Amino acid sequence: MIHRILIVEDEQLLAEAMKEFLSSAGYDVDCASEREEAEALLAHYPYALVITDLALTALGLAGVDILDSLAGQAKRPKIIVYSGHPDPDLESHLASHGVDAFLQKPQPLGELVRVASELLECRA
Amino acid sequence: MNRSLLDQILEPEALSLLVQPIVQITPTGRELYGVECLTRGPKATLFERPDVLFDYVRRKKAEVAVDWRVIELVLRESGRLPQFVRVSINVHASTLGRDPDFVRNLRQRADLAQIDLSRLTIEIVEHAPMWNKPQTRENISALRAAGVRIALDDVGAGQSNYHMILDSTPDCFKVDAFMVENLASDPRRRAIIASLVKLAAELGSGLVVEGVEEESQLSVLQDLGVSLVQGYLFSRPITIDQLLASHWITARAESTSTTLGDSKTPARADCLGTSLTSTAHAS
Numbered sequence: 001m002i003h004r005i006l007i008v009e010d011e012q013l014l015a016e017a018m019k020e021f022l023s024s025a026g027y028d029v030d031c032a033s034e035r036e037e038a039e040a041l042l043a044h045y046p047y048a049l050v051i052t053d054l055a056l057t058a059l060g061l062a063g064v065d066i067l068d069s070l071a072g073q074a075k076r077p078k079i080i081v082y083s084g085h086p087d088p089d090l091e092s093h094l095a096s097h098g099v100d101a102f103l104q105k106p107q108p109l110g111e112l113v114r115v116a117s118e119l120l121e122c123r124a
Numbered sequence: 125m126n127r128s129l130l131d132q133i134l135e136p137e138a139l140s141l142l143v144q145p146i147v148q149i150t151p152t153g154r155e156l157y158g159v160e161c162l163t164r165g166p167k168a169t170l171f172e173r174p175d176v177l178f179d180y181v182r183r184k185k186a187e188v189a190v191d192w193r194v195i196e197l198v199l200r201e202s203g204r205l206p207q208f209v210r211v212s213i214n215v216h217a218s219t220l221g222r223d224p225d226f227v228r229n230l231r232q233r234a235d236l237a238q239i240d241l242s243r244l245t246i247e248i249v250e251h252a253p254m255w256n257k258p259q260t261r262e263n264i265s266a267l268r269a270a271g272v273r274i275a276l277d278d279v280g281a282g283q284s285n286y287h288m289i290l291d292s293t294p295d296c297f298k299v300d301a302f303m304v305e306n307l308a309s310d311p312r313r314r315a316i317i318a319s320l321v322k323l324a325a326e327l328g329s330g331l332v333v334e335g336v337e338e339e340s341q342l343s344v345l346q347d348l349g350v351s352l353v354q355g356y357l358f359s360r361p362i363t364i365d366q367l368l369a370s371h372w373i374t375a376r377a378e379s380t381s382t383t384l385g386d387s388k389t390p391a392r393a394d395c396l397g398t399s400l401t402s403t404a405h406a407s
Contacts, residue, residue, distance in 0.1 A: 030170060033128070034128060034129070036183035036184045037129050039183055040179040040180035040183055041176070043176075043179055044173070044175060045176075
């Protein structure tokens with residue numbers, strides 16, 4: 001089974017690089033650059049994993065809104081927050097939102113693929 | 125700066141159109157009654173599917189802008205259809221509630237496209253409770269006065285409930301496909317459709333049942349007095365070119381040329397209070 005991943009990232013170049021790495025690892029990857037786009041995709045397509053930036057620069061803390069909307073789902077996807085948001089209490093805050101992993105930017109994309117693969121293996 | 129998905133959707137050629145025949149069952153066969161225009165999002169994207177596209181549009185609260193793009197597309201493409209083909213366009217109730225110039229703008233665009241407003245049906249779709257009812261009602265009245273028919277989409281599902289029936293006073297109910305699933309073996313659905321047929325008749329409205337896929341469903345619907353239907357049993361959504369090449373157009377064109385203007389042929393009442401031989405509309 002090929003897992004489907006949604007990347008929510010408004011920096012297009014970064015989103016494309018993440019997509020390339022994850023696609024090379026054998027995943028089916030889609031990208032969304034804004035909250036509403038991500039929410040519409042999550043409502044209609046079966047994602048196993050969401051990788052989201054926390055602060056989509058043009059849209060405020062839209063990433064948190066996405067996490068909140070996912071929290072209510074009975075069978076929600078795994079969630080990785082990949083963010084440069086400088087907040088020492090962030091990890092515990094995110095854990096309360098049901099986030100499965102947190103990666104601080106900058107981070108080698110290989111590490112992102114490794115964490116994604118681990119989470120998806122747990123899910124399978 | 126990156127263009128947002130909404131910017132892409134609003135580009136002139138981003139949306140495309142399919143049509144699905146609305147079919148009239150007559151004692152002698154099945155005739156094209158009209159078409160419902162169905163929008164598709166940007167090709168080869170995740171938003172080509174209309175459910176995903178309009179979910180996004182509603183989340184962005186961009187119904188007005190996108191509805192107008194759709195209307196412009198429908199009017200442009202409708203010019204290629206024979207005059208006898210009625211054209212249904214889906215419009216959000218929220219668009220009617222937000223846009224005080226809706227009817228004036230529709231008339232302008234229809235004039236530009238040389239489409240007579242009496243050929244148009246606005247199918248009101250909504251996925252949220254109707255708000256700004258006065259503006260919505262005002263637009264509905266003005267549409268009707270201009271010769272446009274009003275249909276209420278998805279009756280039996282979502283927000284298309286009794287409130288919406290009272291608020292929109294539709295000329296036609298479009299009964300949701302959910303109501304005909306397993307219809308032949310489900311007496312409860314049969315009872316609901318029978319009640320809708322009766323309700324529509326008492327309110328002076330017509331009724332179209334969507335999602336008809338099997339002859340057994342059609343048989344039950346005919347027993348219940350339904351004569352206008354839509355669904356895969358008759359045609360999947362197709363392009364206008366496909367429709368123009370289909371028997372729906374060729375057969376109807378031949379039929380029309382022999383019956384219209386024939387004073388011995390009685391005017392056949394259609395579901396919207398008009399007749400096939402008259403453009404008069406009871407408002």
